Amino acid sequence: MLSRQPYQGLSRKLILAFDVGTTYSGVSYCILDPGEIPKIHGVSRYPAQEHVGGDNKIPSILYYDRQGTVRAVGAEALQHHIIEQAEEERWIKLEWWKLHLRAKHLVSSHIKDDDIPSLPEGKGAVQVLADFMQYLLACTRSYIIESRVNGANIWRSVEDGIEFILTHPNGWEGPQQQQIRRAAQLAGLVPNDEGQARIHLLTEGEASLHFCVTHILASDSLSSNVIACPEDPEEDQDDSDHQGVVIIDAGGGTVDLSAYSMKLSPPTSFEEIAPAECRLQGSVFVTHRAHAFLRAKLANSRFGATEIVQQMRDEFDKTTKLRFRDAEEPQYIKFGTVRDKDPEYGIRSGQLKLAGEDVAEFFRPSVEGIAEAFEQQQKAAAMRIKYAFLVGGYAASDFLYASLCQHPVFSDINLSRPGNHVNKAVADGGVSFYIDHLVSSRAARFTYGVKCVTHFNSKDSEHIVRRAGAYRNITGRLVIPNAFKSMLTKGTRVSEEQEFRQNLCMHSESASDCSHVSSRIINYRGELMAPIWADVEPHAFTTLCSVHADTSKIIGSLRPRQSKHSSTGVYYTVDYDVVLLFGLTELKAQISWKENGVEHRGPASVVYDDD
Numbered sequence: 103m104l105s106r107q108p109y110q111g112l113s114r115k116l117i118l119a120f121d122v123g124t125t126y127s128g129v130s131y132c133i134l135d136p137g138e139i140p141k142i143h144g145v146s147r148y149p150a151q152e153h154v155g156g157d158n159k160i161p162s163i164l165y166y167d168r169q170g171t172v173r174a175v176g177a178e179a180l181q182h183h184i185i186e187q188a189e190e191e192r193w194i195k196l197e198w199w200k201l202h203l204r205a206k207h208l209v210s211s212h213i214k215d216d217d218i219p220s221l222p223e224g225k226g227a228v229q230v231l232a233d234f235m236q237y238l239l240a241c242t243r244s245y246i247i248e249s250r251v252n253g254a255n256i257w258r259s260v261e262d263g264i265e266f267i268l269t270h271p272n273g274w275e276g277p278q279q280q281q282i283r284r285a286a287q288l289a290g291l292v293p294n295d296e297g298q299a300r301i302h303l304l305t306e307g308e309a310s311l312h313f314c315v316t317h318i319l320a321s322d323s324l325s326s327n328v329i330a331c332p333e334d335p336e337e338d339q340d341d342s343d344h345q346g347v348v349i350i351d352a353g354g355g356t357v358d359l360s361a362y363s364m365k366l367s368p369p370t371s372f373e374e375i376a377p378a379e380c381r382l383q384g385s386v387f388v389t390h391r392a393h394a395f396l397r398a399k400l401a402n403s404r405f406g407a408t409e410i411v412q413q414m415r416d417e418f419d420k421t422t423k424l425r426f427r428d429a430e431e432p433q434y435i436k437f438g439t440v441r442d443k444d445p446e447y448g449i450r451s452g453q454l455k456l457a458g459e460d461v462a463e464f465f466r467p468s469v470e471g472i473a474e475a476f477e478q479q480q481k482a483a484a485m486r487i488k489y490a491f492l493v494g495g496y497a498a499s500d501f502l503y504a505s506l507c508q509h510p511v512f513s514d515i516n517l518s519r520p521g522n523h524v525n526k527a528v529a530d531g532g533v534s535f536y537i538d539h540l541v542s543s544r545a546a547r548f549t550y551g552v553k554c555v556t557h558f559n560s561k562d563s564e565h566i567v568r569r570a571g572a573y574r575n576i577t578g579r580l581v582i583p584n585a586f587k588s589m590l591t592k593g594t595r596v597s598e599e600q601e602f603r604q605n606l607c608m609h610s611e612s613a614s615d616c617s618h619v620s621s622r623i624i625n626y627r628g629e630l631m632a633p634i635w636a637d638v639e640p641h642a643f644t645t646l647c648s649v650h651a652d653t654s655k656i657i658g659s660l661r662p663r664q665s666k667h668s669s670t671g672v673y674y675t676v677d678y679d680v681v682l683l684f685g686l687t688e689l690k691a692q693i694s695w696k697e698n699g700v701e702h703r704g705p706a707s708v709v710y711d712d713d
Contacts (some may be wrong), residue, residue, distance in 0.1 A: 104418035105368075106537065109134040116246075116260035117530025119267040119309070120238055124355030124386055124626065126495060127158040127176075129242050130529035133256065142316075142533045144526050151177040158526045159495075160241075161202065164234060165193045166222045168664045175237040180568045194222045202227035202356055203281060207627075207644075208382050212467065217390065223682055228281050235268075239291060265300050267532035272307045272358040273380025275547075276647050276710040279303050279360035279688055283551050294518045304535050304687050306528050307360030308377050310351040310493050313531035315370065315477055315540055317489060317520055330524065338431045343367055346375065346487040350506075351528065352496035355384040358474050359481040361487060364540070372540050377547040377593055379475035383468040385496040390420040391464040396454075405438075405454075413437050414454060414698045422461070427500045428537060443659075465501055473511040480511075482545075482593055492519040493527040514668060544685055549626040550589040552604055552680070553636050555581040564635065576609045577675075578667045584637040586624070589682060591631070596685035603679045603694070611670045611702035613662075617654035619693060621680050623647050649680055651693030651706040659697055680706075 111553060115134040121127055129145040144158040151160060160176035165188050167173050167248035174184045198622050201218050221230060243261075268282050285291060286301050289317055295406075346364045351358040361376040393415040400406035414437045417684050422433050438452035448455035479489055490512065492503060506512055520527070534540075558572050558580040559565045565572075568582050589602045596602075610616050626633050628642030636643045653676060662672035679694040681703070691706040 108137050108139050112135055113583065114256075114259055116710070117267065117533050117536050118239075118242060118264055119508055119529045119536075120235060120268065121219060121269050121306075121309075121526075121529040121532065122158075122200065122238075123162055123353055123487050123495070123528075124198055124233060124384060125162055126354065126400065126525065127162045127234070127238065128159040128529045130158075131240050131242065131246065131261070133246075133250075135539075135614075138479050142530050142537075145242050147245055147249070148176055149178050150593050156598075158529070161199065162234065164196045164199070164230065166225070167191060167193050170224055172233050178503065182534060185627045190286050196221070196230060197217065198355070199227065199230050201382075201386075202596050203274075203278055204274050204355070205230065205275060205278055206384065208380060210444065213390065215380060225379055228285045231282070231285040235289040235291060236241065241520070243286065248555075263300070264291075265302065265536060267302045267304055267309075267536055269306045269528050269532050270362065271353075271356040272305045272378040272382050273356065273382075274305075276689060276708070280710050284610050302536065302687070304532055305358065305360070305378060305574075306351050306353065306356075306494075307349055307358040308541060308687070309528045309531035309535055310349045310358070310491075311360060311362060311372065311531065311536035312538060313493065313527040314349055314491050314520070314536070315372075316525050316530070316534055319670045320484045323599075334456065341443070344485065345489065346474060346483060346485045347489040348487055348492065350476070350490055350494075350497075351494045352472070352492060352494040352502065353384045353528075354495060355382065356561060357381045357383050357468065357475070357494075357496070358663065359472070359475045359479055361483050361545075363485055366408050371542050372541060373543045373595060374541060374545040375484055375595070376479040377480055381468075381471040381475055383471035385423070385468075385499070387414065388464045388468065391467070391646045392418050392461075393424070395460065395464070402448060403444055403449075405442070405444060405447065410437065422456075423464075424499070426458075426461055426465075428539070429458040429501075431458045432456065433458060433461050454696055459619055462501070465499075465505065468496075468504045469509065472506060477511050488516060490517045495525045509511065511672075521592045530681075543597045544593045544687075545671050546590050546592055546596060546684055549588055549592045549633065550590045550682070550684065551586055551624055551626065551633075552621055553643070554585050554587055554606065555583050556585040557584050568635075569638075574667055576611065576665060576673045577663070578665050584635055586626070586633050586636045586643070588626075588632065588634075589686055590627075598685040600683070600685050602682045602684060604682075605677065605679050607672050607678070608676045610676075611668050611673055613657050613660050613674045616660060616674055616676045617652070617657055618650065619653050619676060619678055620648050620650045623649060623680075623682070623689075642669065647708050647710045649682075649691045649693070649706045649708055650680075651704050653678065653693070653695065653704070654694060655702075655704075656697055 117132045119130045132140050132142050138531050146158050148160045150614050163176040163179040165179050172432055196219055198218050201332045210310045314486050347364050348361045362372040363375045365371050396411050396414050404548040407499050417435050422435050433456045435454045440451045442452040443450045572580050572582050589604050606693050608619055624643050625646045626643055628639045660674045665673050681692040681694050683690040691708050
């Protein structure tokens, strides 16, 4: 187990990690007391909960009435009297709503917005997330007050300074992170913009790594606390202190893969060695494919009515999917009474019979998606991957696990899954991230840079072919647009303190127009190692965000320069650097400039374009 040191802070602090999942959600916490060794706990009691999704999770379900007011959340939404009242008063039931927040660049041709329950009129996905997080906070407050000795006083002593860790899929980037922060403020987790410093965003993959370190990797034997594949390859007997490991976090909506170089000898540390991967192939899509199959199969049957097929879909999701193990064995969905039968469609005694091979096909895209993502990480990693750990709620599927064990991509990999508590990996790992902070560097997922103009060079063949687009700017220089200056290349390992700079300049006819500078940060998603022209693969360049900064302090030091290409006859120039920190769990930015030879820095705001 990971050895923790006593908390060195001077006052008590509460850490809360929210794992808001597509199907189930949970909270873990730690009360840091000076001089005490931190211990992570899960919130294991919620209103109306009866072991739904395990003690530490509740369904990610909300009911809204016709006026848009929240009427029931989580396990409460599954109570019979709530379901009956919802039908009578025509409440709107929301499940899988987290998928409305998904990053649109993810491959998701198999899912459309129409496949996800519509949001109530006037409610956006951010507001729904806020409502759900507000409920989780209220449940956590009640749990801590009720379960801890002197709990009410403990809560009062920490409630104004809670540190929140909010996790999200690997594939969610700046726009989605911005939405989460907005939802956290709407939910009352923090009162204002200043409180955003207490919000820490973290990928589910990195959270799961921290869980695995605590429960598996830091143990005396890597296999002591895991269930291993029946035919694991023998471990290489080498003397290397660093070993490659991939964490596969299989959840309801996404499957996140994160690859690390691990050093288990003290001090334990991890470096990300390949860009994180994310696939929209979580367990809900198995149910989604089953539903489509049932609709088609029963379309001409008397059992093909929408409500009956929906009942079958729900039963498949709750039972058949979970116990499926063998493609050679038929599976059954119980939906009616013993009098319900239609042998032509495999229905007898109120049960629909499905061929095991058909059920296996519902899982197949998930298996292949995970294998393809794992292969991508193997290719990108600079070292051999020896271990892979399957965690998350979907990891409980024996068929998924067995299929991955048998897949050729995993033939040389020791693939394991924790024996217990896989459904609390992200929440527990989120708290561990704050306490232990094990990852020292992260790998860039894309190539980042800026679009700019460049001075025309008559001896450069790339410039010559672009001569028709050249023009004279305000300074009188002949320039060519669509140049791309790379700041960080995909796959580069970046430490948290490492800065990346790009020198830029702004020209203006008026000094007052130089009081503010902004730069668009571009990410390149193509295959070139060093792109230098944005017009070569225009579809592969997308705007990540804009960085804005106040430079009004330097206006007084600007001197006019003469130019016949300026309508006023003069122009002013501001030279500045965009300074980016990519090594954190979120992108941070600053603007730097020199005044009288001395470097100055100002805070820069990062504004993301809509995804």
